[in-house]
Amino acid sequence: MAGPNKSANNDVLVVRKINKEIYKQFRQKAMEENKNVGEALNQAMNYWLAKEREHERPDIKKMLKLNGLVKTSGKVSWSVNVDEILYGDLY
Numbered sequence: 001m002a003g004p005n006k007s008a009n010n011d012v013l014v015v016r017k018i019n020k021e022i023y024k025q026f027r028q029k030a031m032e033e034n035k036n037v038g039e040a041l042n043q044a045m046n047y048w049l050a051k052e053r054e055h056e057r058p059d060i061k062k063m064l065k066l067n068g069l070v071k072t073s074g075k076v077s078w079s080v081n082v083d084e085i086l087y088g089d090l091y
Contacts, residue, residue, distance in 0.1 A: 010038075 030040035 026040065027037050030037050
């Protein structure tokens, strides 16, 4: 059973090697948004992890919807096209 100031989701943690100036600015920003440092830190960590997950696996379907990408209907031999561009018509 957790004590009066602790719960399973609100453990007290000690973090080392925190830049004091960055922490001071972070704390000030949290106060401006009427949050405590813990709430702001949780929000920042969730944001960072979400951004990391976005970069783990690119969504090919979304990439194909971007303007400017070549869409092909059949087999393409890119190396032949590149050779033709670089060296002229070889065949």
